[in-house]
Amino acid sequence: METLRTVEILSNAKLTVLAVESVSLRHNRTNTNCRLYGNIEPIAIIVRSRAGTYALDMEAKPVNLDQFDLDARELQAIKATPGTY
Secondary structure, eight states: OEEEEEEEEEEOSSEEEEEEEEEEEEEEEOSSOEEEEEEEEEEEEEEEETTEEEEEETTSOBOOGGGSOOOHHHHHHHTSOSOOO
C-alpha cells in the first residue's frame, strides 16, 4: 500500500510549511511469522504565505500541486485562499 500525506513542519503568522510524504507499507507472511515493513519518504515541500501557495520538489524545483494524488479535502485545504492568517 502506498499513499501520500502532508505533515505540517512550521506554522506562524506569516507562513505555513508542509511536507508531502510518500508512505508505503508492505507485509510478509509465512507460516509462523508476519512482518510489516514501512517507508516514509519526503517528495515535496509546500509553502503557504500571504503571497500565495508554492510547491517545490526535493531538488528545489517548482512543481504543480495538482500532480500530487492527495485526498481531495486535504488538497482543497492546502489551496485555500491565502490571507487567512
